[in-house]
Amino acid sequence: MYLRKTNCAVQSALESQAAVVLLGPRQVGKTTLAMRIAELQPSVYLDLERDSDRQVLTEPDLYLDEQTGKLVILDEVQQMPGLFKSLRGQIDMRRRKGLRTGQFLLLGSASNVLLQQSAESLAGRVRYIEMPPLMLDEVGDDQINRLWLRGGFPDSFQAETEKSSMDWREDFLRTYLERDIPALGPRIPATTLRRFWTMLAHAQGGLLNAAALAEGLGVSGQTIGRYLDLLVDLMLVRRLQPWHENVGKRLVRSPKIFVKDSGLVHTLLGLGTTEALLGHPVVGGSWEGFCIEALIDAAPSGTQPFFYRTSAGAELDLVLRLPGHETWAIEIKRTTTPKVTRGFHLAAEDIAAERRLLVYAGGHEIPMTQGIRAIPLASATDLLRNLS
Template identity: 80%
Template sequence: MYSRQINRTVISALEEQAAVVLLGPRQVGKTTLALEIADARPSVYLDLEREADRQVLIEPDLYLDEQAGKLVILDEVQQMPGLFASLRGQIDMRRRKGFRTGQFLLLGSASNVLLHQSAESLAGRVRYVEMPPLQLDEVGRDRLNELWLRGGFPDSFQAASNRASLSWREDFLRTYLERDIPALGPRIPATTLRRFWTMLAHAQGGLLNAAALAEGLGVSGQTIGRYLDLLVDLMLVRRLAPWHENVGKRLVKSPKIYVRDSGLVHALLGLGSLESLLGHPVVGGSWEGFCIETIIAAAPAGTEPFFYRTSAGAELDLVLRLPGDEIWAIEIKRTTAPKVSRGFHLAVEDIRADRKLLVYAGDRDIPVANDLRAMPLDMVVAQLRKG
C-alpha cells in the first residue's frame, strides 16, 4: 500500500463541504481510499453496481434519514442518477440538525455524466476531486522507469513482473471495451473503439487530426469526435487545449491528444518491457505524456494546463496557469543534455512566463539560461507540491 497524496485532499474537502465527488477511472484506487477514510469515522458504504445495495436505496430518504451523522459513501453513483435530488434534500435536512460537513462521499468513473447530474442538484453543496493513478512522489524516484512503463494503476504497477503487469492492462482494456463502455449506453463495436484507442496511442502527444483518424477508421469526423468525447469523459484520454490568449501571433488551434496513463499507451502498442519501449517510435511522445500527467496531478487545485505553438515555430510542451495567474512554461526532453530550442525562448516571451523549466533526464537542478532551470521530474513535482 502506498500513501496517497489525494487522501489529504479528500479529507480536507470533507471537513469543508457537505458532499465530495471523487472522480477517477476504474481501478485507480477510489474505493480503497474511501474505505480508509471510512475506517476513521462512523460510515456506511454502498456499491451501486450491486443489486442488493441499489435495493437499499429504492426509498432513499427512508434509509438515509437513519444515517444522519455518518459519512455515507456511494460508489459508482452514476448508476443511480435519480439519487441526486434526494441527496440535496438530505444535505439540507442534516444542516438543520447541525451536521454541516462531511456527509456524503460520492465515487464515480465517468466525469461529465456525474458532473451534470450533481451540478444541478448539489450546487453550493459539493466539491469535486479527481484521483490520479499512482504518482512519482508516492512510489519514489528510484521506481520512475517502472512507473513510466507500467503506468500508475495500482494493480498494474504492483504486479509481480512486467509480463503480469501487461496482462493486467490488457484485461483492463478488454473490460472497458466489452463491459464498462456498453454499460454507459454507447453502442460502439469494441473492435472499432480498440482500433481508435490504439491510433491515439500511436500518435501520443500529436495534434488532433480528426480527418486522418476518420479516414483510418472509415467513419465520419463527427463520429471521431463522439469517440474522443467518450474516452475523455472516462478520464482515459486528455485533450490538452492550446494556449488561447491573444498574443498577436498565429496560434495552433487544434488540441493535443494524450492517452493519460503511460501503461495503457504501452499495452495498446504491445510494449511489455523497457527495452521494447526505448526502441519504439512512440518513446518520445510516451515520455512527454507521462511527465505532463505527473506535473498536472501535482499542480495546485484550480491550475489550468495548456500547450503553446505558433505557425512561426514558437512552442512549449506545457503551460500551467496556476491560481493567482502565475504562468509556468515547461519543456520536456528525455535527454541528459539540458538544452532548449530557439522556439522555447520565443514562446516564453510571447506568454510572459513567470517560471521557465526544462524537465530532463538528469538528476540535478541546474541553471541553463535567462532564468531557465533544468530539473528532473521529481524536483518539478516537489516545487508544485510546495505551491
C-alpha cells in the first residue's frame, strides 16, 4: 500500500474549507483515501451509485441536519446534481453556528459535469483537488519501468504478474465502455468508442486530426469532438494545448492528444510486456506522455502546460508556465545519450524560457551546453516539487 500525496492535500484543504471536491478517474484510489480520512474523525459515507444511499438523501436537509459536526463523504456525487443547492444551504447554516471547515468531502469521476454543478452552487465554499494515478515519487525511482508499462492505477501497478495487470486493465476498459460511460448518458456503441480510444493510443502524442479520425470511424468531425470531450471529461485523455503567445510566428494551433495513463495506452495496443513495448512504434509517444503526466503533477498548483511548435520546425515537447510567469522549456527523449536539436534552441529562445531541461531515460545528470540540463525524470519532478 502506497502513501498517496493527495491524502495530505485533502486533509490540509479540509482544515481551511467547508467542502473539498476530489476529482479523478474511477479506480484511482479516491474512495480508499476518503476512508482513511474518515478513520481520523466522526464521519459518514454515502455512495450515490447505490439506490439505498440515494434513498437516504430523498430529503437531503433532514438527513444532513442530523450529521452536523461530522464529515459527510459523498462518493460519485455527480449522480445527484440537485444535491448541490442543499449543500450550499447546509454550509451557510453551519457557518452561522461557527462550523466553517471540514464539513463535506465530495468524490467524483466526471470533471466538467461536477465542476459545472458545484461551481454554480458552491462558489467560494469549495476547493478542487485532482487525484492522478500513482506517480513516480509515490512508488520509488527503482519502479519507473514497471510504472511506465503498467500505468499508475493501483490495482494494475500492484498486480502479481504482467498478465494479471493486463487483465485488470482490460476489465477496467470494458467496465468504462459498457457501464460507466452509458450511465453518464451518451449513447455510444462500446465497440465504436473502443476503436476511437485505440486510435488515440496509436497516435499517442500526435496532433489532433479530427478529419482522419472521423474518416477512420465513419462519423462526422463533430462526433469526434464529442467523443474526445467525453474522454477528457472523464480524466482519461489529455488535450495539451499549443503555446500561443508569439506574435509573428506561424504556430501549430491543433492540440496534442495523449491517453493519460501509459498502462491504458499499452492495453489498448495489446502490449503486455516491456519487450513488446520497446519494439512498438508507440514507444516514443508513450514515454513522452508518461513523462508529461509526471511533470505536470509535480508542478506547483496553478501551472499551465502547453507544447510549442512552429511551421518552421522549432519545437518543445512541454512548456510549463509556472505561477509568477516563469517559463520552462522541456524536451523528452527515450534515450540514454541525450541531445537536443537546433529546433529546441530556437523554440526556447522564442518563448524566452528561464529554464531548459532535457528529460531522458538515464539515471544521472549529464552536463550540456547553452544552459540545458539533461536529467532523469525523477530529478526533473524533484525540481518542480521543490518549488511548491
